Amino acid sequence: MRVIQQPVxxxxxxRRICAAIGVFDGxxxxxxxxxxxxxxxxxxxxxxxxxxxxxxHPSTVVAPARAPLMLxxxxxxxxxxxxxGVDVVLMIPFTGxxxxxxxxxxxxxxxxxxxxxxxxxxxxxxxxxxxRSGNVALLQKLGAELGFTVHGLAAVALxxxxxxxxxxxxxxxxxxxxxxxxxxxRTWSLSGRVVPGKQLGRTLGFPTAxxxxxxxxxxxxxxxxxxxxxxxxxxxxxxxxGLRPTVEGAAPAPRVEVHLLGFNGELYGAELEVFFILRLRxxxxxxxxxxxxxxxxxxxxxxxxxxE
Numbered sequence: 001m002r003v004i005q006q007p008v009x010x011x012x013x014x015r016r017i018c019a020a021i022g023v024f025d026g027x028x029x030x031x032x033x034x035x036x037x038x039x040x041x042x043x044x045x046x047x048x049x050x051x052x053x054x055x056x057h058p059s060t061v062v063a064p065a066r067a068p069l070m071l072x073x074x075x076x077x078x079x080x081x082x083x084x085g086v087d088v089v090l091m092i093p094f095t096g097x098x099x100x101x102x103x104x105x106x107x108x109x110x111x112x113x114x115x116x117x118x119x120x121x122x123x124x125x126x127x128x129x130x131x132r133s134g135n136v137a138l139l140q141k142l143g144a145e146l147g148f149t150v151h152g153l154a155a156v157a158l159x160x161x162x163x164x165x166x167x168x169x170x171x172x173x174x175x176x177x178x179x180x181x182x183x184x185x186r187t188w189s190l191s192g193r194v195v196p197g198k199q200l201g202r203t204l205g206f207p208t209a210x211x212x213x214x215x216x217x218x219x220x221x222x223x224x225x226x227x228x229x230x231x232x233x234x235x236x237x238x239x240x241x242g243l244r245p246t247v248e249g250a251a252p253a254p255r256v257e258v259h260l261l262g263f264n265g266e267l268y269g270a271e272l273e274v275f276f277i278l279r280l281r282x283x284x285x286x287x288x289x290x291x292x293x294x295x296x297x298x299x300x301x302x303x304x305x306x307x308e
Contacts, residue, residue: 001082003089005055007113010088016047016118019090022126024053025165026071027080029185030123030156035084037121037151042087045118049087052110053077054094060215061099069217071168071184073191075271080186090114103127103134104142111146119149126152158183175220177276189229190216190274192256194267206296208240208257209267211274221254223280225303228258229273236261238296238303239274242283246292259296261304277306 004010010017018041024031035051042049055074059067072080074091081089092098101109106129111117120139128134136152143150155162163183171180172188180188192211221242228237239258258272280299286292 001078001086001089003078003091005091005093007090007110010048010050010090010114012048012115014116016045016116017050017114018042018045018047018119018121019050019052019114019117020121021052021128022123023057023165024051024077024081025057025068026168026184026188027077027084028156028163028165028168028183029158030163032084032185033156034121034123034151034153035081035086037153038119039085041119041121041149041151047118049085050090050114051081051086051088052090052092055091056094058094058099061094061096068166068169070215071165071172071188071217073216076189076191076273100130103129103132103138105129106134107139107142108146111142111148117146117148119151121151121153124152124154169217172217172219175279177219187275190218190256190276191271192216194270194272196268197257206259206293206300208259209270209272211256211258211272213256218254218256219276220279221283223283223299225277225280225306226258227275227277228260229275230260230267230270235263236303236307237274238280238299240283245283245285246289259300261300261307 018038020035020038022031022034039049041047057067057070078089120143122136122139124136126136136150139150157163161167168180168183177188190213192213194209195212197208197210218241224239226237226239228235237258237260239256241254241256243254258274280302286295
């Protein structure tokens with residue numbers, strides 16, 4: 001799968017293009033329906049399948065105060081799209097300048113630069129362009145003029161409610177991870193790069209990797225048993241999501257600290273992907289660091305027994 005940032009970089013070499021457009025945070029069941037429509041069109045037309053998406057949520061630029069916490073990092077989204085069988089991902093940098101482009105101008109320039117556009121798939125409620133000036137009706141009008149078919153696909157429902165990234169975020173924030181998994185069509189995971197910490201865990205005898213999860217949705221605070229994938233290799237782990245009240249009072253935001261069982265290597269700068277198994281206990285404040293150390297030892301012992 002190729003990843004490009006500008007339509008002119010596609011260079012389809014005479015092949016037609018079947019594309020899907022969306023933010024696609026989480027690539028949930030509704031997103032998959034839209035993308036699979038483009039994949040099906042591409043197979044029938046012997047065309048290239050292209051997913052057109054953005055390097056950040058548009059709200060982070062046009063309305064930062066209302067920008068949602070994300071389900072996936074860009075690497076996670078790209079891995080999921082590759083697993084679906086997408087040929088090319090056009091991940092457009094969403095800048096202030098880009099946000100001022102109107103919906104019609106965006107589609108006309110896309111059709112001009114991308115090559116021979118055969119079909120375009122979107123969700124039926126998809127809105128795009130400056131002031132959300134673009135919608136399915138505009139796409140159908142432009143498609144009739146420019147020669148491409150438009151698929152506006154209805155939302156997918158689960159348990160009588162529409163599957164959406166917003167609904168999945170709320171399920172994760174509430175700790176209803178099984179429900180989130182059902183809407184995603186796969187196990188949700190939390191991904192982040194390891195950044196330097198205060199090395200308190202090493203002092204206590206349980207070194208931890210501190211994950212940068214800025215801008216990502218987190219499950220409730222507490223201690224979890226998890227599998228953690230490092231460079232494609234799964235490891236057993238215990239992790240804490242919390243404010244570290246024992247050592248420094250209330251931190252400004254929850255931190256994610258991961259202890260890999262039986263691991264002694266270097267992790268700084270590595271991407272870790274966390275798959276949650278279960279929540280062992282709530283985070284709480286201990287009377288001393290020694291009491292905290294004993295509890296961590298017990299958590300690790302409990303996790304090891306569960307894996308065995």
